[in-house]
Every structure is written in structure tokens, then in C-alpha cells.
Amino acid sequence: MTTEPVHAGGTVALEGEQLDRLITALSERKFEVLGPKLHDGAIVYDRLSSLNDLPSGWSDEQSPGKYRIKRGKGDALFGYVVGPHSWKKFLYPPVQRMWQAERNGKGLHILPNHDSAPSKFAFFGVRPCELSALAIQDKIFLGGPYVDPGYKARRENLFLVAVNCTQPGGNCFCASMNTGPKAVAGFDLALTELSQDGHRSFLVEIGTAAGAAMLSGIPHRPATDADKQLAERVLAHAARHMGRKLDTRDLKDLLYRNYEHPQWDKVAERCLSCANCTLVCPTCFCTTVEDSTDITGNHAERWRRWDSCFTVDFSYIHGGSVRATPRSRYRQWMVHKLAAWLDQFGVSGCVGCGRCITWCPVGIDITAEASAIRQSDQAKAPAEQGRESE
């Protein structure tokens, strides 16, 4: 056991119980540590004060439209996948006041929000697909000519502890989207939970100098080849056991050329337009604004809240909504996610986390919808289709 300094790019091993000291170290450095916690029958993201807050020994069962927690086989700390929450709620709050205004006579006066010290978050237990989702939201809020100042402040202070997925869930397809089950970039520290002969340890990859600094003072040992091989083995196993698959070959053009595919009508018969998929999606970023005044009429506020392309109001312009039917709204969401996103941001809007499948009340499965369109690509000659299905 040593507390020798470690460096970005290095890999060390922590014995199971030492991981608690990482949470302590983060708290001591004034981070608000957030991570998975059992709450109301689901694993959600909330404030952690120690390792005991993690849903140790719990697992989850996910299929289209279904989520149940259950006791896992062992006492793994990270034996579940993603629940209804995603990290975006911390960086990009669901409801946020943007500014206030006071009326004085005919004039008015705008009062910007003066944040006290911006939040300093440590996300503990970020899954590889979620790291990709974060990188996508960075492109949206920081990558263009305009920057969201609140997102920027919170993002700059962020400390990221990733956890690789050794037990993929029933709706997971990160392997198809190239976002998991192993984190390759974008973390300060990345953990792989290893369990052998009842002994638990964590392989810790150090992504940044900040990650290395956080480990100093926490007893660890050099990672052995055996540790690394075991981690590789469990992650390779996880990659082969994804609950779902999405064939991404030519997917953008496939969807663009099938705007009038009959599958959109079929899915619209089931889709409730409830917006659950967009709210649980870790990359969906749409918002609306609300303006209000107090009872005197002299004080106004402007709030921003998460919105969804599934609402009728979303596309309203004078004369009516552009996307008046559920068919067009589902199509907008899916074509945006899997196709237009590539044109807009150079990357797919889907990270394969499976939340939209799990939390859809009627169990619509984005991978099945894409596959149904691929099976009967309207723009292809029937002969060609026949050959492909042979």
C-alpha cells in the first residue's frame, strides 16, 4: 500500500474500502458530491456523504416500458446501470430564473441573476455513455458563438469520477454507439469495479492532473497486469452482452430518405406524446421560457424550463403548430436524435443509454423503430431489399 504521487495517464488499484476516502477527499475540497442513490424504488442521482449512500448490492431490471430494482447477485457497489435521472439536471437545471425586471414609470430595469459562488459539483459514478452525453451538451452550450454562462461556470468546476459498466442493462446499447461500456476520455478518474474470490477492488485510471491530485493521500497500490487483464475481460464481456443493438451504418441518410415511411404512422398509434423520452434523455436540451409578473404588475421574471419537441406548443407559429400530429413529433425527435444531430454537432445525439426505452410508458424502443425502417427502406428498390433480408 502506498500514497506515492500518481500522474495523469497512470492506472492504480484501490482496495474496496478505500474508495470512501475519495468521497471524503472531494468533500474536503469543497465539492458537492453527487452520485447514485436508492430513492422511491429507483436509482437516482443525489447528494452523497459516504460510500454507504451508494445502492450497494442493488441491481436493476430494465426492458421497454419497465424498470424494477432488485437485489443483485453479490454486493457490488455499481451493479446497476442508469435510472431515470441524468446529470444534465445539475449542469442545466430543469427550471431556472434567467433574470428579473422592474418597471419604473414607462421605463424598465433588468436585474441579472447574481449567482453567489457557482456550484462546485463532483459527479461520482458517471457511466461512459453519460460522459459522452456530457461532451455532447458541451458542444451545444459551449461550442457555438454563444455560450450559456451558467452551464459554463458549473462545467468548469466539475470533477468527474466515471464508472465503467461491467453489467450492462436490458436496454443498454452503448456498444452500438461507441460510447461504452468503457470510458476512454473526459473523466478525472475512471473506476472499474473488480470482484474476485469475494475480494473487491477498483482499478483507477487517472485522466487528469486534478484526478491525480485527488488520489494523493489515499492509500493505493500499483495496478498489476492481472488487475488490468481482469478489467479488460469483464468489460469485453459487458460489450458482448448489451440488451439492445442499433445498426448505425448509413443511419443518417436512411432516416433522411424515409421521412414518409409508414413506420411513422405505426409508432404514432402507440406514442402518447408524453415527453418522457426527452426528459430522461441525457442529451435532449430543448427549453422554453416563461414570463410572469407579480400582483403589482411592476415586477417581472423570466424563467427557463426544460421543454420537449413532443408538445404541440413546441412548434407553434401564428396560424398553428408546424408539427400538429404525434407522427410528425416522434419523427422529429428520432430523426433529430439519430440523423440531424450529426449535421448539427458532428456526433449522434444518441449515446445508447436506453433511458427513452425504459421510461416510455408504452415501451417504444428507438432501436426497434430504426430497425423497422431499415427493414423496409422506402427509397430502395424492392429487389435490393429482398437480397438484404436473405
Added chain:
Amino acid sequence: MASAIEQPEIAAAAAAADPMLPALYSIQRVRQETDDTFTLELVPEDSHSSFGFRPGQFNMVYIFGVGEVPISISSDPGSLPMLKHTTREVGTVTRAMRQLKRGDVVGIRGPYGSCWPVAKAVERDVVIVAGGIGLAPLRPALYRLMAEREKFRKIVLLYGTRTPEDILYRQELEHWRGKFDLEIQVTVDRAASNWRGNVGVVTTLIPRAPFDPSNTFALVCGPEVMMRFTVMELEKRGVATERIYLSAERNMKCGIGFCGHCQLGAVFVCKDGPVFALNQIAAILGKSEI
């Protein structure tokens, strides 16, 4: 998304500060244009305002406690700091806007979006096709064209409205027609028997309009169905696809690419548009509910 058209530079200061905070403008005048359209004439409260814009760009206009809407700028880029916004009374915000009086203060964020390719049209014919209030975002382009009239060849405005009473900026158009070499053809959907002009949709004017299709830039703004048929007629005349530009409209909550509301296929109308080269949106023009 890579854009094929002139993109105005975004002032570093505007981008660096909180882009959701409006600047304050006071109303100098509310001018009734037609039965249901009016123009706000605005001047900045901040006498050091460095606001500048290009024809075709828009602002987000905030009415105290009521809301904020995107409205194209319809004034002369040469008469800053005065800004004019022509809009129709169609919703909660625009109705509240119509009630404003001289001296009332509104919030302005902008200018946002792409602009008409005026500079590219030098030494060429320019045909402007407008439907109804679609003339408002084209008026700054007309000001630019009139200010440097000698740089362009033929300039033709084809303008369709519902009735003769709905013709916007009538005096100004007549003044320009008298003073400069500007061909204006107006058509209306319906009119009383004393109307001696054209009756019919604006696309019927295109086949005989006096411009050289092989050397023409076309700037088009109006309802989507009107733009779709206008494009077909222009292409039929032989105007090159890459010289046809359209201004699109979608719901917008932010104007800067964050809210997601204005997506039109792969483009964001707020930042990739509102002015598009036809080839940017040709594939989805005419598809319903995109």
C-alpha cells in the same frame, strides 16, 4: 453546420456576456401600417449603443412581463441607431406590443441570424419576391440596394398581398419607384372593382417579370407554400438554384441555438437562417410537418 451563405460576424462582446439579457429600447412611435400590421420605431436607451445589423437579420423583442418574440428588422441599416420592427397582431405578445405608446420601453436581443446576400448580387439583376408581411425582412435589403443603386442591374420587386389595403410601405415603394430605377409589380388575392392592378398569386408574375434569369439573384420571403411555388417558377425561368435565397420562420425561444424550437430538418432557423440558400433547405421544402 457549414453554411453556404454570408454570415454576419457576431460581436465578441455580445457573445461573451449573458446572451439572454436584453438591451433596453424606448418607443419613438407606433405606426399603423395596415389593418393588422404595425411598426415599432425604437431608439436605444444606451446612447453608446453599438448595435449594427445586416438586412435579413432579426431581434428578439421583449414586452415587460408578457413575453419575447423573434421579429425581423425592417429598417434601414443606414439609419441606426433607430430600429424598426414591422409585425402583425397575431398573438399575446404582438397584441400587447400594439398597445405600447411613445416612451414605453421594450427589451431587444440581437441581431441574430444570417442575412440576404446583397454584396454577392453586385453587377447582377435582383428579383425580390415577397408575400404579405414577408416584405418586412426584405425592406432593409431594398434600402441597401437603393443606397447603391448604380452597383446593381435591374431590380424587380414582385409583391403579393391579400387585398390592396394590405400593401405595406406603400408611400416608400412609390417614392423609390419614382426616384430610382425600381420595377414594382403588385398582385392581390382579391380586390374591389376599382383595383386596376393584377389579381392572382405572386407566382403568376414571375414568368413575364423583366429580369435576366442567367444573371439574377432572387430573394424570397412569404408563407411557406408561396415560397415553394415561387422557387418552382424561378427555376422554371432558369434562375440558378444557388442564387435563390429564402427566409424561413419557426417558433423561437432563444435566438441563439439553445432552445431547440426552430429546427427545420438539420438546420436551426435562428443561427443557420433565417435566410437560407435554397440548396440548404431544398430537400425539406414542401415536406409537411418538418
